[in-house]
Amino acid sequence: MIEIDGRRLRLADIATVAAGGTKVSLAPSAVERMAASQRSARATALTRPVYGRSTGVGANRSVSLDAGDNEANVHGLNLLRSHAVDTGGVLDRETVRAMLVIRLSQLAAGSSGINPAVADAVLDMLNADALPEVREFGGIGTADLNALAGTALTLLGERRTMDGEAIPAPLDTWATADALPFISSSALTIAQAVLAHQKLSTLLHNLTTVSALSFTAMSGNPEALSAEVARAADSPAVTEMAGLLRGLVEGSGAPSRIQDPYSLRTLPQALGSVAEELDSLKGLLERLVVAGNENPLVFGSAEDGSNGVAHHGLFQMTGLARRVDALQLAVGAACATNLRRISLLCDPAYTGLHRFLAADDAGQSGVMMLEYVAAAAVGHIRANAQPVSLQTVVLSLGAEEDASFASVATSRMDSTVRALSTVVGVELVCAARALRMQDRTPEEFASLRFRRAFDAGLSLPADVQDRDLRPDVDAAVQLVLIPEFGR
Known part of the structure; x- marks a missing residue:
């Protein structure tokens, strides 16, 4: 059971809930915080216009709502009905669960003014796994209005769940005061970023270990990883990565060259840059999953008269778009060294083996085509790395004259995860094959993490005769997506 308190929510816990099978609860303090926020919003609405409560939204912000319509909800x-339209492919259950748990956490922060009963309904939906059907096209990085309005219609029983079933206990109605506060969130966009961040963190961990296997198979020169060089690095992340790699390749043997190719010599920079951007994105996401960014933001207390609302633009995910862009660029740049290492592992000058790690030099192709597979995957990664944060659009009769398109950036990240897992998997197949053909054994190496990764590589098929390598790559991709790989 994971408790949502509106103050802190670990990204790993979101991923656990998203995977399914883990129940969620709301802390009593969170429920009281939401109730206090609701009281504050009600008190404020008696004294001044409040966007979405007493006015329309978007270009209709200047339209005052009919009191009778408001009373009748x-x-x-x-x-909710007008904003629920989305289209395209149906998003997976993992992403939708993550969206719901993040929305709960944001509501629990107590800045929306929403009725706590709505949060209870979302909690029941999540725990029953009666998930709304959410489609890919709708958001532009200024709140996931479509996805959350569709969720509300599912809670009302007007839409079926992803499984085509009716919600177990539909809500009778939805108060006007609770409509905009519920949908004014980028919970879906944040969810996609959280899930991709967790998977990319695992991939970076495993890529670091696989890179050490390649480094060893090509008798790299560890001077580039030395403590002296690391101290001169321009970033703490590069310094830390150099130390990590140095420990992994300890005892790997005498180097073959004074200076290695960049794909070995600049490993600390390439991987350290990715680590740095992952850490920056993590810090932002940890704030966003507990941030009450609803517009308007409700604050103060009705009891002491300090209540109020503030209309703002925090819902525009400019910072998230920029952070995702930076991470995608770092991954895209690092992939150049991935491809080059895979190429060098095919070169007898660097491994002392037959070309393409083939069984002989009589014309067998060995792992030749794996380089093409990896290059195709890198092409997708580089395409995804084209910055999204430079895009903009004017909508709603000019009422909204900019957009972050963070939703586009985060939706690309799943594609990057799949492509990068292919690249790392291909490098694992090649590095493990080279080490096996060199008659190296895990016991030779000092690092337990290195030995475990080598053992995992040895679990791949040992036959080096020309054959269908799809099963090898599939198995390797599964390995590099496991958090425990190489640990």
């Missing part, structure tokens, strides 16, 4: 239901 007509406007709230109309808002």
